[in-house]
Amino acid sequence: MKYDYYITGTIGVAYDWWTGHRGTTANMVKNFLNDHKDQEVTIAVSSLGGYIDDGLTIMEYIKDHGKCNMVIIGMTASAATILCMKAKSVKIARGSMMLIHNSSATYEMWTSANKEQLDNIIKQFQHEREQLDTIDKCLADIYAQKNGKTLEENLSMMSQEKWLSAQDAKDFGLVDSVLDDDDEAVKAKAVKNAYAGIAGASEHYGLPHFAKEEKTSRSIFRRMKEALKNMSGIMNDAEHEDNSLTNPIVAMKKIVLNLICAILAIKDIAVSEKGEATLTEDQLNMLENELKAKDDLIANLKAEKKTAEDAKATAEQNLADLQTQFDNFKAEAGADTGSKPAGDEGTHAPKTAKDMYNGIKNLL
Numbered sequence: 611m612k613y614d615y616y617i618t619g620t621i622g623v624a625y626d627w628w629t630g631h632r633g634t635t636a637n638m639v640k641n642f643l644n645d646h647k648d649q650e651v652t653i654a655v656s657s658l659g660g661y662i663d664d665g666l667t668i669m670e671y672i673k674d675h676g677k678c679n680m681v682i683i684g685m686t687a688s689a690a691t692i693l694c695m696k697a698k699s700v701k702i703a704r705g706s707m708m709l710i711h712n713s714s715a716t717y718e719m720w721t722s723a724n725k726e727q728l729d730n731i732i733k734q735f736q737h738e739r740e741q742l743d744t745i746d747k748c749l750a751d752i753y754a755q756k757n758g759k760t761l762e763e764n765l766s767m768m769s770q771e772k773w774l775s776a777q778d779a780k781d782f783g784l785v786d787s788v789l790d791d792d793d794e795a796v797k798a799k800a801v802k803n804a805y806a807g808i809a810g811a812s813e814h815y816g817l818p819h820f821a822k823e824e825k826t827s828r829s830i831f832r833r834m835k836e837a838l839k840n841m842s843g844i845m846n847d848a849e850h851e852d853n854s855l856t857n858p859i860v861a862m863k864k865i866v867l868n869l870i871c872a873i874l875a876i877k878d879i880a881v882s883e884k885g886e887a888t889l890t891e892d893q894l895n896m897l898e899n900e901l902k903a904k905d906d907l908i909a910n911l912k913a914e915k916k917t918a919e920d921a922k923a924t925a926e927q928n929l930a931d932l933q934t935q936f937d938n939f940k941a942e943a944g945a946d947t948g949s950k951p952a953g954d955e956g957t958h959a960p961k962t963a964k965d966m967y968n969g970i971k972n973l974l
Contacts, residue, residue: 617657621633647675648677655693682776702785704776776788
């Protein structure tokens with residue numbers, strides 16, 4: 611399946627320095643949708659959530675556009691689920707998961723207080739609790755509009771903080787259907803969100819803990835292809851809030867993309883001044899084929915080297931054998947040809963001209 615846009619990373623943050631991943635802001639989604647007015651678009655969502663205000667804003671942008679089809683891949687939770695609730699359609703790839711949960715806030719306090727100050731702190735915390743309760747009810751109401759369940763049923767599910775499988779999410783009405791496609795299931799498993807392998811991700815997002823996925827013995831080509839697909843999704847949307855290269859995020863992205871293109875020798879990826887890049891399926895296949903060809907070439911060269919080394923060893927052995935035969939031949943005694951005294955030529959000794967004349971004169 612071809613995705614027109616990717617919503618990844620922390621919702622509400624252009625770049626998350628804590629995870630080292632690109633995030634997704636409401637302005638980024640708004641600009642993408644403005645560039646695709648009246649067009650049917652398919653948006654992949656793979657995010658553990660983030661700031662609820664951006665999530666609610668993105669949800670409304672998607673609703674107003676009216677032609678957004680959302681596909682949940684990997685692990686998607688919290689604000690990232692909310693933004694899908696008013697889309698034209700919501701699907702989830704088999705093998706993916708969703709989580710809806712109560713809202714939370716970060717509190718850091720290290721202080722001393724007398725009883726009056728402590729009363730004020732308690733009042734402040736009570737006020738914050740009431741705020742969170744209101745937010746939870748608002749979120750539960752949004753889920754209720756999607757799945758048709760009661761406010762209490764959705765609040766109960768949120769309180770459980772329970773990861774839902776693709777089928778569980780469909781049964782609870784959070785998605786319209788399960789994308790029962792083997793290829794998409796493989797992709798979903800492959801992107802089972804990079805955050806799952808980052809220590810402390812649960813605390814960062816206020817989510818329940820989940821186990822790290824064990825490493826597999828996939829080939830280097832498969833792993834690189836998956837990584838590049840993930841890069842395509844993460845890197846192909848520039849931050850529209852500030853398109854100038856004075857934005858350090860955009861500048862850094864452009865440098866990274868240029869380095870990646872140079873290292874992989876991909877000449878067909880266009881990198882704009884905003885840091886935008888597009889990596890197609892054909893380019894991924896071409897890259898995999900090129901890597902495979904290089905690997906085959908290396909294997910052939912290694913085989914040829916082995917053959918040459920064997921031939922060299924055989925030639926050296928043959929030369930050693932010949933040298934041994936030659937040395938043995940020199941050491942053998944020569945054949946006895948006899949010897950004669952000088953001038954002892956027997957009856958066949960050469961004659962003088964006078965002897966030859968005397969021998970034939972009587973014939974004349």
